[in-house]
Amino acid sequence: MRHQSILEYARFRWFKAALLLSVLAGGVYLWDEPPLKPYGGTWLGYTLGSIGALLILWLLWFGVRKRRYASRAGTVQGWLSAHVYLGTALVVVATLHTGFELGWNLHTLAYVLMVATVASGFYGVYLYATVPGLMTANRGDETLDAMVLKIADLDREIRDKALSLPDQILRVVNASLDNTRLGGSVGRIVSGRDPSCPTGAAVRELPEIGKRLTGEAAKLNHEVYTLLLQKNELLGRARRDLRFKARLDLWLYFHVPLAIALLAALSAHVVSVFLYW
Amino acid sequence: MKLLVISQSRNRAGRTVQVRKEVTADWVRVGRNASSEVLLADPRIALNQGLIVDRNGPVYTEGEMGTMTSTTRKAVRSVRLSPGTSVDIGPYKVTAIATPAGFSGAITVELLRPPENVAPEFLARAGKLTLASLRLPKRTTALALFALVAIVFFLLPAGRILDLPWQQPTSMAMASDRFWNPGPVILAHQPVELKCEACHQVAFQQVRDGACLECHAKIGHHVGEDLKPAALFAGTRCAECHRDHKGVKTTHRDDDRFCADCHRDVRSRANGAQSQNASDFAKDHPAFRLTLPAGKGMRRVRQSGVPIEEASNLVFTHAVHLDPAGVKHPDKGRVKLACDACHHPDASRRGFEPVSMRRDCQACHRLEFEPATSSRQVPHGAPAEAVTVVREFYANLALNGTNDSFEKAFGVPGTGLLRRPGPPTDEARRAALALAEGKADRVARELFGSRIAASGRKSEQVSDELFEVRVCRTCHEITQQDGPDGVQWGVAEVRQNHRWMPQARFDHKSHAQSKCADCHDVAKSKRSADVAMPTIEGCRECHGGSVPAEKKVTSNCLLCHGFHEQKHPWDPQFKPKAATRVAEGAAVAR
Numbered sequence: 001m002r003h004q005s006i007l008e009y010a011r012f013r014w015f016k017a018a019l020l021l022s023v024l025a026g027g028v029y030l031w032d033e034p035p036l037k038p039y040g041g042t043w044l045g046y047t048l049g050s051i052g053a054l055l056i057l058w059l060l061w062f063g064v065r066k067r068r069y070a071s072r073a074g075t076v077q078g079w080l081s082a083h084v085y086l087g088t089a090l091v092v093v094a095t096l097h098t099g100f101e102l103g104w105n106l107h108t109l110a111y112v113l114m115v116a117t118v119a120s121g122f123y124g125v126y127l128y129a130t131v132p133g134l135m136t137a138n139r140g141d142e143t144l145d146a147m148v149l150k151i152a153d154l155d156r157e158i159r160d161k162a163l164s165l166p167d168q169i170l171r172v173v174n175a176s177l178d179n180t181r182l183g184g185s186v187g188r189i190v191s192g193r194d195p196s197c198p199t200g201a202a203v204r205e206l207p208e209i210g211k212r213l214t215g216e217a218a219k220l221n222h223e224v225y226t227l228l229l230q231k232n233e234l235l236g237r238a239r240r241d242l243r244f245k246a247r248l249d250l251w252l253y254f255h256v257p258l259a260i261a262l263l264a265a266l267s268a269h270v271v272s273v274f275l276y277w
Numbered sequence: 278m279k280l281l282v283i284s285q286s287r288n289r290a291g292r293t294v295q296v297r298k299e300v301t302a303d304w305v306r307v308g309r310n311a312s313s314e315v316l317l318a319d320p321r322i323a324l325n326q327g328l329i330v331d332r333n334g335p336v337y338t339e340g341e342m343g344t345m346t347s348t349t350r351k352a353v354r355s356v357r358l359s360p361g362t363s364v365d366i367g368p369y370k371v372t373a374i375a376t377p378a379g380f381s382g383a384i385t386v387e388l389l390r391p392p393e394n395v396a397p398e399f400l401a402r403a404g405k406l407t408l409a410s411l412r413l414p415k416r417t418t419a420l421a422l423f424a425l426v427a428i429v430f431f432l433l434p435a436g437r438i439l440d441l442p443w444q445q446p447t448s449m450a451m452a453s454d455r456f457w458n459p460g461p462v463i464l465a466h467q468p469v470e471l472k473c474e475a476c477h478q479v480a481f482q483q484v485r486d487g488a489c490l491e492c493h494a495k496i497g498h499h500v501g502e503d504l505k506p507a508a509l510f511a512g513t514r515c516a517e518c519h520r521d522h523k524g525v526k527t528t529h530r531d532d533d534r535f536c537a538d539c540h541r542d543v544r545s546r547a548n549g550a551q552s553q554n555a556s557d558f559a560k561d562h563p564a565f566r567l568t569l570p571a572g573k574g575m576r577r578v579r580q581s582g583v584p585i586e587e588a589s590n591l592v593f594t595h596a597v598h599l600d601p602a603g604v605k606h607p608d609k610g611r612v613k614l615a616c617d618a619c620h621h622p623d624a625s626r627r628g629f630e631p632v633s634m635r636r637d638c639q640a641c642h643r644l645e646f647e648p649a650t651s652s653r654q655v656p657h658g659a660p661a662e663a664v665t666v667v668r669e670f671y672a673n674l675a676l677n678g679t680n681d682s683f684e685k686a687f688g689v690p691g692t693g694l695l696r697r698p699g700p701p702t703d704e705a706r707r708a709a710l711a712l713a714e715g716k717a718d719r720v721a722r723e724l725f726g727s728r729i730a731a732s733g734r735k736s737e738q739v740s741d742e743l744f745e746v747r748v749c750r751t752c753h754e755i756t757q758q759d760g761p762d763g764v765q766w767g768v769a770e771v772r773q774n775h776r777w778m779p780q781a782r783f784d785h786k787s788h789a790q791s792k793c794a795d796c797h798d799v800a801k802s803k804r805s806a807d808v809a810m811p812t813i814e815g816c817r818e819c820h821g822g823s824v825p826a827e828k829k830v831t832s833n834c835l836l837c838h839g840f841h842e843q844k845h846p847w848d849p850q851f852k853p854k855a856a857t858r859v860a861e862g863a864a865v866a867r
Contacts, residue, residue: 036520036530040459101523106430106456113426141309146320148403152395153321153368159396182403186411242406249408253415261422268431272457275438276477277484 005129009081017082018089025051025089029096038099040107040273048097049270055090056114056266059083060259084125087118106272110265117262120255127247135244138237147238148182154231162224165217169209173224176202182235183242190250192243194235203232278331280305281383282315283374299380305329307337307366315386321367329358335382337364337371358382368392430456438473438480460522467525476521489515490851498845504547506845518840533557533823536834558832559822564813568779570772580813586806590769592752595799595807606641616793626786631775634658642751646670646720650682655724660749660766663724668717675713687712718764724748725755725766777810781837 007015025048034042040049062083066076094114102108142150155177162173175198183189194200206228210221282305284296300314307315308326317326327339335358356364358373365371368390374383405411434454436443454473462470469475476488490496498506518535519528537556539546544554553563566577567585578585598604598619603611619637623630632638634657644654646667653670655663674686678693694701694709701709725748749755749768756767794800796811820836821829841847 033532033534035518035532035535036523036528039520039523041520101460103458103460105458105460106434107459109426109430109456141324143320144406148400149392149395150321150367151403152397152399153390155399156390156396178398180399180402182399183406183410184402184404186408186413189406189408189411238403245406246408253408253413253418256415257419257422260419261426264423264426265430268427271431272434273459275435275480276457276473277482 006077006081006084007125007129009078014078014082014085018085021051021086021089022092025093025096034099038096039101040097040099045097045099048093052090052094052097053266053270055086055093056262059087059090060263063256063259084121087121091115091118106265107269110262110269113258113262113265117255117258120251120258124251124255127251131244131247135241138240138244144238144241147234147241151180151182151231151234151238154227154234158224158227158231161220161227165221165224166213169206169221169224172198172202172205172209173228176228176231180231180235182238188239189242189246192239192246194239197235199228199232199235202228278302278305278329278335278381279379280314280329280335281377281380283383283385285385285387295385303331305335307371315371315384317366317369317386319368319388319392321392322369326366329382329384331381332357334359335373335384337366358384458522461525462521463528464525466521483514484516486515486848487851489519490848491853493847494851494853495843496847497841497843498847499840499842500547500550501842501845504549509547531833531835533833536838536840540834555834557822557824558820558834558836559817559824559826559829562813565778565781565810567777567808567810569774569777569808580810585808585810587774587808589773589805590754590771591773591805592750592754593805595802595809597803599800604641607643620793622785627784628776629785631773638752644724646724647686649685650674660725660768664717664721664766667720667724668714671713671717671720672710675709687716721764721766725750725757777808782839783837 028044029038029048032038032042032044034044039045062079065071065073065079091114094111098107098111102111158173159177162170165173179198181188181194181197188194203225206221206225210218210225213221278301280300280302282298282300284298286294286296288294302314305315306313306325306328307317308324309317309319309322310324313325315329327337329335329337336355337358338355356362358364358371360373360375363370363372368388370387370389372385372387374385376383432441433443434457435441437454454471457473458470461467475491476484478485478488498510500506500509521528533556540552540554541556541561542554543550543552555562564580566579568575568577569585569587570576570589598614601613603613606612619632620629621637622628634642639654639657644657644663645652646655647653647670651670653666655666671686674682674693676693676695678686678691679696680690680692683689683691683693689712694705697705749766753771754769756769758765758767788796796815797809799807799809802809819830820832823831823833825831
């Protein structure tokens with residue numbers, strides 16, 4: 001079965017719905033002749049504002065719906081597809097609701113938060129369209145767990161073989177064995193690298209140090225070096241994998257708080273405009 | 278190839294358990310893939326790790342076909358599985374054993390290092406691999422942002438209007454109220470921009486008209502009481518048309534739609550309306566109505582083919598005054614007059630001041646009555662006073678006149694009574710009085726009477742020219758009544774019209790590039806009854822309707838008309854609350 005992107009869900013059903021909504025809103029906006037100029041307080045402004053507010057509440061509800069595994073109200077895939085497309089249409093509806101009136105006030109804050117939320121959502125869609133492919137290519141047919149296990153296996157093998165090497169080499173190798181980290185901090189996870197990684201240092205230093213060795217020691221050193229190279233390569237891939245996963249996660253750390261802040265700004269906006277009606 | 282695969286493992290009791298499996302295939306797949314004949318179900322093993330093929334006995338290969346997707350990137354290796362040979366495949370050990378009869382080969386597979394036995398050091402340093410495992414605060418951030426926005430942008434500003442316990446001092450409150458201001462108000466409203474409650478008097482209620490009338494107390498309604506404006510505009514708040522917070526320039530839009538909604542068929546909205554239907558200046562607008570004096574009031578007459586006549590009670594002809602050869606001036610000979618000789622713009626330069634005898638006519642039309650001896654003029658606008666002035670003048674001359682002035686004035690040689698030597702006799706007194714009164718009477722008749730009637734007794738020294746221009750009748754209609762005190766002269770009331778179209782906003786200044794005659798063609802007008810007001814066709818030569826058209830000035834209703842009519846107060850019952858006046862300082866000073 002061919003993989004179906006949420007963007008193509010049900011033969012672009014929600015794309016068509018969002019397009020219809022946007023075109024409809026734009027058409028009425030052009031047709032309408034407001035008393036002074038278009039803004040949120042005309043009949044069309046109130047209509048677009050109501051649609052926009054309901055859309056926002058519904059888009060927020062996605063966070064609840066996606067956790068309700070037992071729900072039978074459509075599929076999460078369908079919900080996500082609608083979430084993306086109707087969220088896009090929201091930008092059109094809300095922009096027309098403002099009548100392009102922006103300023104340094106709560107109302108524009110709500111608008112900006114909405115745009116920022118949708119923009120972060122677009123970035124999320126972009127990430128989910130590109131990163132999983134890169135992630136798969138990076139992983140090959142291994143999982144992250146497998147890579148970790150393999151590194152642990154390599155550590156055991158390296159430890160066995162490095163025991164009889166000279167102290168100077170052993171110290172470098174032991175640093176790799178004892179201090180190599182994977183993940184553990186936002187910086188390392190998000191950047192996908194660890195500049196102070198002792199394994200990387202060992203790989204760089206070992207050929208130089210090993211030049212003076214001869215005979216059995218040189219052979220052993222070469223074997224340890226080979227294993228360290230494998231470990232380093234696995235570490236690199238594992239770190240890239242962490243970075244890819246982090247990229248898939250990180251945008252939500254903006255998308256969700258922005259959306260919740262938007263909820264506050266939207267509520268304050270609605271109450272305040274009717275308070276001073 | 279037929280291969281015997283023995284999988285060895287240990288049960289919980291530590292005893293070795295063997296599972297035997299016979300595999301028949303051209304090549305035997307080894308890997309984590311579930312379809313592999315030799316299944317090595319450990320994450321450290323690739324899906325398709327290797328193959329066992331028959332090359333005169335089983336041979337284990339890696340890196341050849343089937344392992345193309347392997348990312349182990351190990352060097353290609355190939356190991357012949359002769360009995361006793363063992364191969365490390367990841368954590369597994371594969372050992373070839375003696376081939377039983379009927380098989381091509383036999384192997385044992387044993388997991389040497391189960392995942393759970395892996396050295397824990399590295400695993401401990403690779404425990405937190407996702408952002409979630411770091412407890413990066415998504416939910417807390419969201420709640421904090423929610424609270425921040427709610428407090429700063431709602432609870433603080435709302436404290437004042439909703440009387441919440443944390444009402445702040447006014448200055449602080451205004452600072453946070455600012456966040457709610459959706460846009461700049463018009464310049465005139467900027468003094469109250471931060472005083473929301475000046476207009477938004479009740480929370481959760483739309484702005485009432487009363488709030489507007491607090492300041493705009495004198496604003497007029499659209500129609501008079503006879504059309505019952507309250508019922509006609511019921512439910513129409515000021516704010517239906519006037520929206521503030523929409524920029525500093527205006528609160529309403531110059532839009533014919535509002536006007537045309539009613540005026541397209543005005544009587545269907547207001548049965549008593551006197552205007553005709555109009556919806557667009559270019560396409561649907563009636564001829565103009567002129568406002569003229571009639572009886573004690575004014576009348577409005579709509580322009581049509583029939584000429585409209587004005588009854589100003591003045592005798593005047595533009596044709597004579599605008600004669601290209603000029604007109605006679607008492608001192609300067611012939612002078613050419615232009616419109617601005619008599620018509621002066623008012624202070625706004627939008628319109629003109631009424632023509633005034635003293636300023637605009639009298640330079641030529643002097644009211645001298647005895648120019649031979651005096652430059653004295655009779656006062657204008659007061660016939661009785663004029664007669665008195667004439668009588669007093671000649672009485673004085675009869676008493677005080679010198680030889681020269683006496684003779685010039687009375688046409689007989691002599692001198693004033695008081696200038697003669699000795700006390701005057703009764704006869705001399707009577708003669709002087711008769712001389713003075715007779716002369717005064719004649720002069721009054723000359724002034725007021727018809728030229729023909731006067732010419733019979735014309736004063737000798739008075740030139741024809743002066744006489745012609747000075748008599749009242751030149752411009753006025755004169756009545757004559759004989760009373761006990763002599764003749765009573767009357768001048769018909771002058772009703773010089775000034776505002777012909779008082780309902781229209783016309784600005785002469787913005788039409789200054791045109792000649793007067795472009796709109797007011799008076800060069801050939803010979804009667805004061807002629808009306809020289811432009812017609813709608815004349816205006817339409819330059820002015821289009823509300824739809825832009827080539828070489829036309831786009832003209833909507835509000836270009837010439839206003840909505841609010843000053844004569845009809847918007848709400849005659851409205852009483853402003855002095856306490857809420859915004860200009861408090863000014864109110865106190867008053």
